Amino acid sequence: MNEPTPIRIFDTSLRDGEQSPGCSMTAAQKLRFALALAELGVDVIEAGFPASSEADRNAVRSIAREVRGSTIATLARCHEGDIDACASALEGAAAPRIHVFISTSPLHREHKLGLSREQVLERAVMGVERARRHVDDVEFSAEDALRTEPDFLAEVCSAAVAAGATTLNIPDTVGYTTPSEIRALFEYLRANVHDAEKAIFSTHCHNDLGLAVANSLAAIEGGARQVECTINGIGERAGNCAMEELVMALRVRAHYYNASTRIDSRRLVPTSRLLSRITGMAVQRNKAVVGQNAFAHESGIHQHGMLKHRGTYEIMRPEDVGWSQSQMVMGRHSGRAALADRLQALGFNLEEAALNRVFAGFKALAEKKREVFDGDLEALVLGADSAAARGWRLTRLHVSTGAGEGDTLPTASVQLLDTDDRSVSEAAVGDGPVHALFAALARATGVDLDVESYHVSSVTTGDDAQGQAQVIARVGGVEWTGSGTSTDILEASAHAWLDIANRIVRTGREPARTPTHAVPAAALA
Ligand SMILES: CC(=O)SCCNC(=O)CCNC(=O)[C@H](O)C(C)(C)COP(=O)(O)OP(=O)(O)OC[C@H]1O[C@@H](n2cnc3c(N)ncnc32)[C@H](O)[C@@H]1OP(=O)(O)O
Numbered sequence: 001m002n003e004p005t006p007i008r009i010f011d012t013s014l015r016d017g018e019q020s021p022g023c024s025m026t027a028a029q030k031l032r033f034a035l036a037l038a039e040l041g042v043d044v045i046e047a048g049f050p051a052s053s054e055a056d057r058n059a060v061r062s063i064a065r066e067v068r069g070s071t072i073a074t075l076a077r078c079h080e081g082d083i084d085a086c087a088s089a090l091e092g093a094a095a096p097r098i099h100v101f102i103s104t105s106p107l108h109r110e111h112k113l114g115l116s117r118e119q120v121l122e123r124a125v126m127g128v129e130r131a132r133r134h135v136d137d138v139e140f141s142a143e144d145a146l147r148t149e150p151d152f153l154a155e156v157c158s159a160a161v162a163a164g165a166t167t168l169n170i171p172d173t174v175g176y177t178t179p180s181e182i183r184a185l186f187e188y189l190r191a192n193v194h195d196a197e198k199a200i201f202s203t204h205c206h207n208d209l210g211l212a213v214a215n216s217l218a219a220i221e222g223g224a225r226q227v228e229c230t231i232n233g234i235g236e237r238a239g240n241c242a243m244e245e246l247v248m249a250l251r252v253r254a255h256y257y258n259a260s261t262r263i264d265s266r267r268l269v270p271t272s273r274l275l276s277r278i279t280g281m282a283v284q285r286n287k288a289v290v291g292q293n294a295f296a297h298e299s300g301i302h303q304h305g306m307l308k309h310r311g312t313y314e315i316m317r318p319e320d321v322g323w324s325q326s327q328m329v330m331g332r333h334s335g336r337a338a339l340a341d342r343l344q345a346l347g348f349n350l351e352e353a354a355l356n357r358v359f360a361g362f363k364a365l366a367e368k369k370r371e372v373f374d375g376d377l378e379a380l381v382l383g384a385d386s387a388a389a390r391g392w393r394l395t396r397l398h399v400s401t402g403a404g405e406g407d408t409l410p411t412a413s414v415q416l417l418d419t420d421d422r423s424v425s426e427a428a429v430g431d432g433p434v435h436a437l438f439a440a441l442a443r444a445t446g447v448d449l450d451v452e453s454y455h456v457s458s459v460t461t462g463d464d465a466q467g468q469a470q471v472i473a474r475v476g477g478v479e480w481t482g483s484g485t486s487t488d489i490l491e492a493s494a495h496a497w498l499d500i501a502n503r504i505v506r507t508g509r510e511p512a513r514t515p516t517h518a519v520p521a522a523a524l525a
């Protein structure tokens with residue numbers, strides 16, 4: 001195979017992505033995300049549209065000054081003021097790019113701009129020339145290119161190259177094209193744009209028909225060497241081409257595309273999460289690569305296959321995109337192989353007859369619960385009523401918190417009963433109320449948990465909604481998930497923490513330190 005063709009990744013999460021309703025970011029958030037994009041290995045970061053607001057100009061300014069390792073681009077209409085605003089905001093950038101655009105399609109020319117073909121062409125040339133007065137790296141975009149007459153598109157692109165454009169972007173602004181059509185258009189433009197070799201061809205696809213990634217890949221086949229995309233596929237309307245999907249398609253199907261990017265794929269999930277946290281826009285569970293279900297398996301036949309060879313149901317390794325591992329979800333569709341494997345990880349090696357008994361109980365429980373957690377499995381094995389299955393129980397909880405000088409330090413005190421009904425009380429301070437609570441529980445039980453993630457969600461509605469807390473901790477290479485439910489989220493959090501601690505103690509994964517304050521409950525009465 002020849003050397004792979006390098007594909008430039010142009011991320012526009014901070015410009016087109018920010019145009020998604022509800023995705024506006026502050027200047028500080030944009031800078032934080034730009035730094036993450038540079039670390040991810042993005043070639044070009046489109047930082048904003050400086051003419052749109054003072055806030056965006058400030059955001060672009062700080063990104064231009066502080067982010068290194070990626071080209072920083074900004075967008076402008078073919079309008080003197082917009083272009084000059086880009087130049088001023090980009091001052092201090094090590095590698096600045098001005099990106100100018102104008103619509104070329106008949107629909108946009110007539111109804112949006114009220115301009116003839118000749119006038120659009122003149123404006124395009126003016127825009128590129130003015131941008132070139134400021135910087136050497138100028139990108140020209142023909143908005144709504146996929147609904148433009150191909151001969152006129154080639155004419156505008158030729159004029160843009162002659163005026164000094166170094167990148168020619170061919171956007172499918174309304175997500176209208178199909179893979180075979182866009183591939184043919186890129187082939188046509190490469191053959192018909194004058195001095196085409198002086199510029200890099202770029203693709204920018206929207207997802208109105210769910211084809212943005214497929215169309216971007218087809219554009220690469222047609223000769224595009226830059227792909228404009230966003231993390232999580234955010235962007236106008238149905239969004240843009242999702243970077244994580246495109247990058248992994250090129251990686252997984254390397255033999256087919258023979259193309260490579262500079263993206264450090266292990267940073268895809270952390271970057272996706274950072275964007276969700278900043279924008280408050282959650283990623284759908286079944287989203288490819290970065291969705292919670294992307295490497296989760298619930299059905300027995302798949303789990304059985306995965307246990308034999310992960311390649312049976314996974315085309316890429318979760319570790320390669322930033323997940324810690326695949327997830328076997330125990331639910332209504334799971335079979336004996338997955339159950340036996342999970343029980344073994346929890347420290348139970350069951351004979352066939354015992355496994356069959358637990359399996360029957362598991363299936364009955366899974367009919368009632370969407371997901372069967374480790375604690376449920378242990379209760380099935382040990383017998384829900386046995387003291388060993390119950391473990392530590394929370395009897396009292398008090399948490400107080402405050403912030404700043406003069407305020408109370410976040411402090412928690414807890415009282416627990418152990419399996420012999422002896423009472424243990426402990427208190428601790430922490431960085432916040434949950435941290436203090438977990439520290440008090442660790443003292444009381446003698447179990448140190450390395451909490452990897454903590455999440456609270458509402459499971460019912462109304463003022464008295466039940467909150468469900470989920471804690472994920474890793475001990476001895478095994479990931480443990482604990483959950484707890486209560487109308488009080490701190491109590492739910494304590495139950496979730498104890499859910500894991502009890503299981504660790506029961507399975508002897510980590511010897512618990514003997515808590516020092518244990519006294520028989522009767523003595524307190
Ligand atoms: C496909 C895309 O994603 S394009 C980028 C979309 N991004 C944005 O719109 C960024 C945010 N936009 C804004 O803040 C505002 O729209 C501004 C500041 C840019 C302009 O605001 P206003 O001056 O009030 O104009 P308004 O938004 O109402 O209309 C757009 C104007 O730009 C003109 N225009 C649109 N595209 C272009 C272009 N590429 N080149 C030159 N003029 C253009 C329109 O014809 C219209 O002109 P008119 O005011 O003379 O009728």
Ligand SMILES: CC(C)C(=O)C(=O)O
Pocket residue numbers: 016101141142143144169171172173174204206
């Ligand atoms: C300005 C261009 C690149 C754009 O965002 C589009 O056409 O969708």
